[in-house]
Amino acid sequence: MVDTKELEEVSRKIRRDIMVMLAEAGSGHSGGSLSATEIMVSLFWNVLRHDPENPDWEERDWFVLSKGHACPVLYAVLAARGFFPRKELWTLRKLDTILQGHPHRLKTPGVEFSAGSLGQGLSLASGVAMGLKRQGNPGNVYVLMGDGEQNEGAIWEAGMTAAQYDLDNLCGICDRNYLMIDGNTEEVMGLDPLADKWRAFGWQVFEIDGHDLRQMTYAYERFQLEKKRPTMIIANTIKGKGVSFMENQADWHGAPPKKGEQVQQALGDLGFTAPWEDFKKHDFDWVG
Amino acid sequence: MGDIREEARLVDYRKGVEEVPSRDGYGHGLLWLCENDERVVVCDADLAKSTRTIWVRDKYPEKFIDFGIAEQDMLAEAGGLSRTGLVPFVTTYGVFVAGRAWDQIRTSICYGELNVKIGGAHGGISVGPDGPTHQSLEEIPLMRVLPGMTLVVPTDAHEAKKATIWAASHEGPVYLRFGREGVPVITTEETPFTVGRAEVYRDGDDVAIIACGPLVYEALVAADALAKDGVDARVINCHTIKPLDVDTIVTAAKECGAVVTAEEAQVYGGLGGCVAEVLCQQHPVPMRIVGIEDVFGESGSPRELLDRYGMNSGNIAAKVKEVIAMKS
Ligand SMILES: Cc1ncc(C[n+]2csc(CCOP(=O)(O)OP(=O)(O)O)c2C)c(N)n1
Numbered sequence: 337m338v339d340t341k342e343l344e345e346v347s348r349k350i351r352r353d354i355m356v357m358l359a360e361a362g363s364g365h366s367g368g369s370l371s372a373t374e375i376m377v378s379l380f381w382n383v384l385r386h387d388p389e390n391p392d393w394e395e396r397d398w399f400v401l402s403k404g405h406a407c408p409v410l411y412a413v414l415a416a417r418g419f420f421p422r423k424e425l426w427t428l429r430k431l432d433t434i435l436q437g438h439p440h441r442l443k444t445p446g447v448e449f450s451a452g453s454l455g456q457g458l459s460l461a462s463g464v465a466m467g468l469k470r471q472g473n474p475g476n477v478y479v480l481m482g483d484g485e486q487n488e489g490a491i492w493e494a495g496m497t498a499a500q501y502d503l504d505n506l507c508g509i510c511d512r513n514y515l516m517i518d519g520n521t522e523e524v525m526g527l528d529p530l531a532d533k534w535r536a537f538g539w540q541v542f543e544i545d546g547h548d549l550r551q552m553t554y555a556y557e558r559f560q561l562e563k564k565r566p567t568m569i570i571a572n573t574i575k576g577k578g579v580s581f582m583e584n585q586a587d588w589h590g591a592p593p594k595k596g597e598q599v600q601q602a603l604g605d606l607g608f609t610a611p612w613e614d615f616k617k618h619d620f621d622w623v624g
Numbered sequence: 625m626g627d628i629r630e631e632a633r634l635v636d637y638r639k640g641v642e643e644v645p646s647r648d649g650y651g652h653g654l655l656w657l658c659e660n661d662e663r664v665v666v667c668d669a670d671l672a673k674s675t676r677t678i679w680v681r682d683k684y685p686e687k688f689i690d691f692g693i694a695e696q697d698m699l700a701e702a703g704g705l706s707r708t709g710l711v712p713f714v715t716t717y718g719v720f721v722a723g724r725a726w727d728q729i730r731t732s733i734c735y736g737e738l739n740v741k742i743g744g745a746h747g748g749i750s751v752g753p754d755g756p757t758h759q760s761l762e763e764i765p766l767m768r769v770l771p772g773m774t775l776v777v778p779t780d781a782h783e784a785k786k787a788t789i790w791a792a793s794h795e796g797p798v799y800l801r802f803g804r805e806g807v808p809v810i811t812t813e814e815t816p817f818t819v820g821r822a823e824v825y826r827d828g829d830d831v832a833i834i835a836c837g838p839l840v841y842e843a844l845v846a847a848d849a850l851a852k853d854g855v856d857a858r859v860i861n862c863h864t865i866k867p868l869d870v871d872t873i874v875t876a877a878k879e880c881g882a883v884v885t886a887e888e889a890q891v892y893g894g895l896g897g898c899v900a901e902v903l904c905q906q907h908p909v910p911m912r913i914v915g916i917e918d919v920f921g922e923s924g925s926p927r928e929l930l931d932r933y934g935m936n937s938g939n940i941a942a943k944v945k946e947v948i949a950m951k952s
């Protein structure tokens with residue numbers, strides 16, 4: 337297990353890259369990328385068996401991004417892990433990029449499924465989990481969903497399937513930031529008591545602080561010990577986490593920080609002082 | 625040489641155009657309906673800002689229903705609402721409605737002849753940087769194969785508003801396709817608009833360019849370029865894909881002897897497909913279809929994508945040259 341202090345620093349840099357990437361792109365999704373940062377960092381640095389040199393390694397664990405709009409956090413993580421060169425991050429959403437506005441598995445190393453239409457990832461992940469199990473492959477499958485995304489009926493269809501087939505190798509993570517596009521999840525389409533719903537569907541459920549790297553890692557480890565049911569981690573988070581003017585603001589769901597002053601302010605909130613464009617020229621560890 | 629028809633009452637687009645997204649016309653149409661038709665309710669699936677139904681949510685909150693991110697539910701719920709006498713306008717992006725909820729639209733709504741109106745936003749590749757997952761290129765074939773469906777692809781914001789208001793007056797399912805980007809406003813309040821009737825905007829008898837959506841503007845620009853080369857193109861705004869204005873299309877084929885269609889959508893089964901079905905049975909002429917050639921799009925700016933995937937005025941003019949060469 338990587339030292340928590342170290343992973344906090346990794347998370348800070350991932351958030352930095354998300355902001356720079358989005359500012360450069362001029363469009364894209366800030367809020368749900370920032371809220372999922374620790375979920376992703378604890379998974380990719382502490383838990384997920386993977387080989388950036390060989391993304392299709394048969395013995396890997398699988399990560400499926402169901403809330404495809406949050407791909408900036410996935411791209412930042414994949415680049416930091418070495419799946420592709422860091423400079424690709426600055427081509428996000430531009431013509432001929434390998435980093436499409438929503439993930440495409442045929443263009444980006446490390447992306448298992450194309451996504452962008454919500455409510456399909458849990459079924460895809462469940463299918464992988466079923467396929468691995470049937471073939472005696474011990475790999476685990478992790479899938480990240482939004483909370484608004486839980487509105488989709490297909491999520492609950494997959495919920496039944498995974499429980500029916502005892503997919504104890506399937507771990508869902510719900511980024512519980514209480515915001516979707518039209519506002520607060522409980523005002524638009526209430527979800528609570530969400531944990532009870534998943535329990536009633538036959539899942540093991542953990543409700544934890546999704547920004548606490550230790551709690552996240554512990555939940556993933558508990559999932560690995562489970563020998564019967566699928567697991568759902570409800571990760572309580574703050575949409576836009578780390579950037580003061582984005583936190584808990586529905587309007588920052590699908591907007592990037594503007595180039596210049598605004599992205600500089602976002603980086604400032606994260607504790608970076610170097611000019612924002614300088615981060616494009618240096619490696620992941622450079623902090624200015 | 626033909627020219628723009630006086631009675632089309634178009635904007636003098638050669639002097640420059642204002643660019644407005646057609647989804648704005650939908651929003652304005654909905655506001656008008658909320659004021660004037662008490663049966664109307666407006667439904668969305670967590671995309672109120674992008675689809676402009678937020679204008680209704682802000683001004684007439686009692687007429688707005690958010691179903692959350694649950695498009696299949698929303699479509700069937702709208703079917704239920706319609707059976708109580710309300711006229712629901714359900715709204716989300718084209719992919720998530722025409723695709724995701726197609727079976728609800730087919731069996732509950734069209735087969736059951738329910739009075740549900742569908743606003744499909746973000747049609748076309750000009751959706752841009754969000755990429756292929758959000759660029760809806762298939763709604764035209766998906767919707768037009770359904771018996772009882774009316775399918776309109778407005779060319780600009782004005783026409784979108786007219787189509788939206790018309791939809792409430794029509795009994796039965798209607799699908800309206802809108803775009804995300806600002807596109808040239810070429811029509812005016814006075815431009816004739818009748819659902820089911822294609823409008824000839826420019827006279828000409830060497831070739832007919834039949835277009836829908838924002839490509840009508842590209843067709844007009846192509847016609848101007850072609851005129852310099854001595855080619856006299858008729859330009860038709862075929863905003864209603866279903867029911868198709870067969871008379872105007874067959875007449876154009878007879879009088880011009882060659883046809884090019886243009887749409888911001890897959891080439892299979894769309895406007896080009898409709899026109900080809902009609903012409904090969906009634907009056908075959910050389911024909912070409914401008915659209916996306918059986919591939920998914922990619923991220924990029926709207927203009928870059930229209931150019932790369934062959935849907936600008938130059939591409940239309942090039943196809944015109946091809947059919948003209950085939951005429952002799
Ligand atoms: C099927 C489908 N419907 C609608 C959308 C448009 N959309 C993209 S993100 C989003 C809101 C997602 O909210 P949530 O799941 O809570 O994500 P997060 O807060 O983590 O960003 C919506 C409605 C979509 N991508 N797919």
Ligand SMILES: [Mg+2]
Pocket residue numbers: 482483484511512513514515516
């Ligand atoms: Mg959310």
